[in-house]
Amino acid sequence: xxxxxxxxxxxxxxxxxxxxxxxxxxxxxxxxxxxxxxxxxxxxxxxxxxxxxxxxxxxxxxxxxxxxxxxxxxxxxxxxxxxxxxxxxxxxxxxxxxxxxxxxxxxxxxxxxxxxxxxxxxxxxxxxxxxxxxxxxxxxxxxxxxxxxxxxxxxxxxxxxxxxxxxxxxxxxxxxxxxxxxxxxxxxxxxxxxxxxxxxxxxxxxxxxxxxxxxxxxxxxxxxxxxxxxxxxxxxxxxxxxxxxxxxxxxxxxxxxxxxxxxxxxxxxxxxxxxxxxxxxxxxxxxxxxxxxxxx
Amino acid sequence: xxxxxxxxxxxxxxxxxxxxxxxxxxxxxxxxxxxxxxxxxxxxxxxxxxxxxxxxxxxxxxxxxxxxxxxxxxxxxxxxxxxxxxxxxxxxxxxxxxxxxxxxxxxxxxxxxxxxxxxxxxxxxxxxxxxxxxxxxxxxxxxxxxxxxxxxxxxxxxxxxxxxxxxxxxxxxxxxxxxxxxxxxxxxxxxxxxxxxxxxxxxxxxxxxxxxxxxxxxxxxxxxxxxxxxxxxxxxxxxxxxxxxxxxxxxxxxxxxxxxxxxxxxxxxxxxxxxxxx
Numbered sequence: 001x002x003x004x005x006x007x008x009x010x011x012x013x014x015x016x017x018x019x020x021x022x023x024x025x026x027x028x029x030x031x032x033x034x035x036x037x038x039x040x041x042x043x044x045x046x047x048x049x050x051x052x053x054x055x056x057x058x059x060x061x062x063x064x065x066x067x068x069x070x071x072x073x074x075x076x077x078x079x080x081x082x083x084x085x086x087x088x089x090x091x092x093x094x095x096x097x098x099x100x101x102x103x104x105x106x107x108x109x110x111x112x113x114x115x116x117x118x119x120x121x122x123x124x125x126x127x128x129x130x131x132x133x134x135x136x137x138x139x140x141x142x143x144x145x146x147x148x149x150x151x152x153x154x155x156x157x158x159x160x161x162x163x164x165x166x167x168x169x170x171x172x173x174x175x176x177x178x179x180x181x182x183x184x185x186x187x188x189x190x191x192x193x194x195x196x197x198x199x200x201x202x203x204x205x206x207x208x209x210x211x212x213x214x215x216x217x218x219x220x221x222x223x224x225x226x227x228x229x230x231x232x233x234x235x236x237x238x239x240x241x242x243x244x245x246x247x248x249x250x251x252x253x254x255x256x257x258x259x260x261x262x263x264x265x266x267x268x269x270x271x272x273x274x275x276x277x278x279x280x281x282x283x284x285x286x287x288x289x290x291x292x293x294x295x296x
Numbered sequence: 297x298x299x300x301x302x303x304x305x306x307x308x309x310x311x312x313x314x315x316x317x318x319x320x321x322x323x324x325x326x327x328x329x330x331x332x333x334x335x336x337x338x339x340x341x342x343x344x345x346x347x348x349x350x351x352x353x354x355x356x357x358x359x360x361x362x363x364x365x366x367x368x369x370x371x372x373x374x375x376x377x378x379x380x381x382x383x384x385x386x387x388x389x390x391x392x393x394x395x396x397x398x399x400x401x402x403x404x405x406x407x408x409x410x411x412x413x414x415x416x417x418x419x420x421x422x423x424x425x426x427x428x429x430x431x432x433x434x435x436x437x438x439x440x441x442x443x444x445x446x447x448x449x450x451x452x453x454x455x456x457x458x459x460x461x462x463x464x465x466x467x468x469x470x471x472x473x474x475x476x477x478x479x480x481x482x483x484x485x486x487x488x489x490x491x492x493x494x495x496x497x498x499x500x501x502x503x504x505x506x507x508x509x510x511x512x513x514x515x516x517x518x519x520x521x522x523x524x525x526x527x528x529x530x531x532x533x534x535x536x537x538x539x540x541x542x543x544x545x546x547x548x549x550x551x552x553x554x555x556x557x558x559x560x561x562x563x564x565x566x567x568x569x570x571x572x573x574x
Contacts, residue, residue, distance in 0.1 A: 036473055045480055052483040056492055057349065063497050064355040073353060193334045200341035209345060210352035 014117070021116035025124025029093070032100070033128040043135075050085050050136035051143065057081055057209060058148060069149040072243040073211075076236065078150055080208040082140040083235050085133050087202060087228060090170055092195035093129025094177025097122050098184040099191050102292065109291035119277055122181050123174050130170060152239050161255060162238035165262065169231040172266035179273040182280035186287070188294045202228050211247045227265035230258050313401040317409025318416070321379075325417045335371060335421045340428055343367030346492050347433055358525045359493070361437070364429030365522070366491035368422040369515050372456060373485060375418040377478045380460030383410055385467050385474035397564075403556055407464055411457035437522040444534055445521045451541035452514025458548030459510060465556040468563045485509060490516065494529040503531050510544050513537040 034042050057077055065071060101108035111121060144150035180198060184191045203209070205219065206228040212220050223229045233250045236243075237258075250258065284290050304312050325331060346363045387393040396406055429435050439445060467474050486492065488502075489512040495503045496516075506512045517537040520530040531537075 036476060045476060049480060049483050052487045056346075056483065056487050059487070059497055060346070060349060060355075060493050061353055063493055064350065064353045064359070077349065077352075189328075189330060190334055193338065197334070197338060197341070200338055200345075204341055204345045204348070210348045214348045214352045 017115065018117040018120040021118075021120040022124035022127075024116070025097075025121040026127035029097070029125040029128035030131070033132065046132040047136050047139050050082075050140050054078065054081055054140050054144070072246045074148070075144075075150050075152075075240050075243050076211065076247060077209045078144050078148065079141070079236050079239065080232050082137050082144070083232055084203060084208045085136050085140065086130070086170065087173060087208075088195075088199045089129040089133030089136075090126050090173040091177040091180065091199060093126035093133075094122050094174055095180035095184055095195045097125035098181045100125075102290070103191075103294065106291075106293060112290055118281065119178060119274075122178055126174055126177055130174075150240075151243060156241075158238040158241065158255075161259075162235065165231060165234035165238060165259070168259075168262055168266055169228075169235070172227050172231065172262070172269060175266070175270040175273040179269065179276050182273065182277040185280045185284040186289060188289065188292065202226060205229075206232060207249060208232055212249045213247075225265070227262055227269060230262040230265065234258050234262060309401060310405045313405035314409040314412060317406050318413030319409075321410070321413025321417050325420070332421065332424070335418075336424045336428065339367050339370050339374075339425055342370070343425065343429065344432070356525065357434075358523045358529075360433050361429075361435040361523050362494065362519055363492050364426060364433060364435050365519060366486075366515060367429065368425040369511055370486065370491060371418050371422045371425060372415075372453065373489075373491075373511060374482075375414045376456055376460035376463075377481055379414050380407075380410055380457065381463035381467050382474050382478045384464050385470060388468075397560070403560060404461075404553055407461040407552065407556065410464075411461060414460075415453055415457055438524055440521045440527075444538070445518060447538055448514055448517040448521065448534070448541065451538060451545055452510050452517075455510035455541055455544035455548055456514070458545055458552055461552035462548055462555055465552060465559040468559045469566075488512070494519065494531070496529055496531045507540060508544075510541060510548075513541055513544075517541075 036042075037045065061074060061077060062069075065074075068074075098108065101111060111118065141150070141152070145152050176198075177195070180195050184194055187194065205215070205222040206226050207215075207223055208228070212223045212229070215223065230250070234255065237255060253261070343363055343366075346367075347360050350359045350363065384393060387396065396403065426435075430437075467477075470477070488506040489495065489509050490497070490503075490506070491511075494516070495506060495512055498506070503512070513531070514537075516531045517534045520526040520534050
């Protein structure tokens with residue numbers, strides 16, 4: 001009955017409901033993420049992991065190159081790794097909400113009977129991780145510029161391109177998170193590992209920390225069909241244009257072409273996410289996995 | 297019909313408890329083989345990324361081996377973090393912890409059983425990661441001394457799981473923070489312990505401080521013993537590392553015993569054994 005009412009609701013009601021669901025989920029997500037510790041401890045927690053992750057790459061790089069941070073490869077690696085923080089944060093922020101609510105808090109069933117839009121609710125749950133991820137990205141890049149000679153000059157950066165690419169990318173990551181969250185609705189075993197596995201695979205295949213040419217020939221096409229590859233390239237180009245274009249992977253594409261590819265692939269993944277959500281939502285209701293606690 | 301079952305007491309009860317707690321970890325792995333895929337696949341993704349970074353910057357091939365070995369050791373660290381330190385928190389969440397305390401056995405035996413089961417199960421995964429690394433990245437090993445290698449591995453694992461037992465007792469007092477702390481103790485430890493590069497790259501005192509984590513010296517010693525350039529990139533000599541690891545074993549196991557007794561009493565007094573603060 002509730003489903004029928006929802007499906008026939010006027011468009012403006014659907015948007016209002018969707019926006020309200022998103023807004024409240026964002027607030028709820030922030031409370032869950034942050035209220036277990038005092039603000040200072042939470043700040044430390046939010047930045048230590050990404051800084052340590054970046055430091056591993058910095059140490060590896062400096063051992064082999066005798067700390068030659070002038071080489072264009074270094075900002076390529078460093079910036080790719082810094083912006084990749086968003087991938088883990090946004091994607092798993094959205095998809096993890098299903099596990100959190102179903103297995104841990106056991107509230108997913110209540111969300112389903114509440115007058116909210118579930119996809120908007122799940123997307124809203126990713127906002128908190130986006131905010132903490134943004135903080136980590138800013139601190140990581142600032143540390144790189146101040147201490148490791150990452151050649152970033154704010155006056156030379158292409159800010160319109162940066163913010164446009166960032167916006168499209170974050171929406172794309174949120175839709176990929178929805179895609180994974182939808183699949184998680186049907187999973188009983190290993191649901192916790194899906195987002196981590198996808199983020200790990202994309203880290204490897206998208207050329208985040210090394211040019212795609214380093215990968216064996218047969219793996220490279222995986223990177224070329226992933227929107228994250230183009231997104232990271234655009235972000236690098238917008239901040240350190242000349243250096244990013246020094247690598248042959250995507251050197252033949254103009255910024256506009258890269259934007260076009262990113263938008264096209266993002267739309268494809270977004271559309272896929274919507275259909276996959278509808279499919280998984282229907283089957284999760286059929287199989288009774290919405291209110292299931294597996295303790296797995 | 298009314299015959300009573302023989303009742304184990306003393307050291308027999310202790311050993312039986314250890315075996316009983318390790319049983320589900322070892323047998324569970326055989327029954328649920330999909331865990332093997334996740335526990336090998338996920339670390340392999342990270343290992344592969346770091347291998348390609350080294351290849352992109354033109355590192356010598358031994359560094360690829362360092363990464364593969366570090367990746368295999370991450371399985372043990374993850375096991376200690378999530379299946380030792382946080383285990384009592386999970387047990388509390390599921391309502392089992394009170395049963396452990398009520399049962400006529402020692403918590404130390406429960407922790408030892410968890411450690412034994414986790415060690416055996418994780419060793420299989422670590423071996424799989426090393427074999428895959430050898431296959432995918434053509435890593436080869438040249439063992440200098442099997443005896444020393446075995447000693448380093450056993451001492452490092454005893455100290456590491458002793459540390460896990462000690463942390464498990466500390467985690468008894470935690471609720472939701474336990475998850476966050478375990479989550480936090482991944483990348484910073486990979487960095488401090490040199491999972492993907494020789495620890496010698498750090499200034500001496502930083503590397504020495506990192507040696508409090510048994511895998512730091514264990515990994516460094518194993519690299520010295522299995523790679524041709526390992527000795528030149530080693531932090532300190534293998535024999536010194538073996539001595540320090542032995543000391544760490546004693547310290548962590550004793551600390552685990554003392555802390556467990558103290559924390560159990562504290563948790564009972566503060567009513568934390570059955571709470572569930574989500």
